[in-house]
Amino acid sequence: MADAADTARTPVSPSAIAAGRWVLDPAGSTVRVRHKTFWGLATVSGEFTxxxxxxxxxxxxxxxxxxxxDAASLDTRNTQRDAHLRGADFLDTDQHPEIVVAISGAVPGEGAAVTVDGELTVLGRTRPLSFTARLTEATADAxxxxxxxxxxxxxxxxTWNRLGMMRGAAAMTVTTRFTRR
Structure with a gap:
């Protein structure tokens, strides 16, 4: 019998997912963000809860x-910074309460890879989005x-960037757990 460490290393095939409707399990899903600031000397991390x-x-x-x-759910564990990030300089959550990822196609690739294409809408602006995800769990129901x-x-x-403190892209790690509807 394989132990948990062996199971974690074994690739999961996307073909193991049954056709049908699936719903996101918020308790098993996370959206984390990291961005370098202070000229790359510090990293601000947070999570949309x-x-x-x-x-x-x-x-x-x-x-x-x-x-x-929910854009206003961003939590960096710093109340003052969170208020600034939710304000007009960044997420403007009063005017744009949601960030939406619309996936038009997710296609199984080799091993546990899934090629994902769609659109990301932030601040009312929609841009194309493509990335590769990893299927880390596949059962009949999840x-x-x-x-x-x-x-x-x-x-x-x-574009807020006082004194050029913020450079580069924000790095996001997204884990989505779906259950069979």
Whole structure:
């Protein structure tokens, strides 16, 4: 019998996911963000604590769906910084309460890889989004995907950068756990 460490190393095949409708399990899903600041000397990390979503897997194993993030749920464990990030300089959550990832196609690749294409909407601006996710769990009733995605915040109009302190893209690690509806 394989132990937990062996199971974690064994690739999970996307073909193990049954066709049908799936719903996001918020308790098993996380959206974390990291961004270098202070001229690359420090990293600000946070997590969006409220996410929802759903998807549909076709008979051929391809999938589509939506992930909705409550922009005001960003928590960096610093109240003053969180208020600034939720304000007009960054997420402007009063005017744009949601960040939406609309997946138009998720296609199984080799091993546990899933090629994902869609659109990301932040601050009312929609941009194409493509990345590779890893299927880390696949059972008859649950599937978990994890992806690391770099997002250029300036492409969405977030250009605040006092004294040039913030450089480069924000790094996001997204883990989504879906359960069979």
């Amino acid at each position: 409220a996410v929802s979503g759903e998807g549909e897997v076709a008979a051929d194993g391809s999938a589509r769906g939506t992930l909705t993030i 599937a978990t995907l994890t992806a690391d995605v770099d997002i250029d915040r300036t492409g969405f109009g977030m």
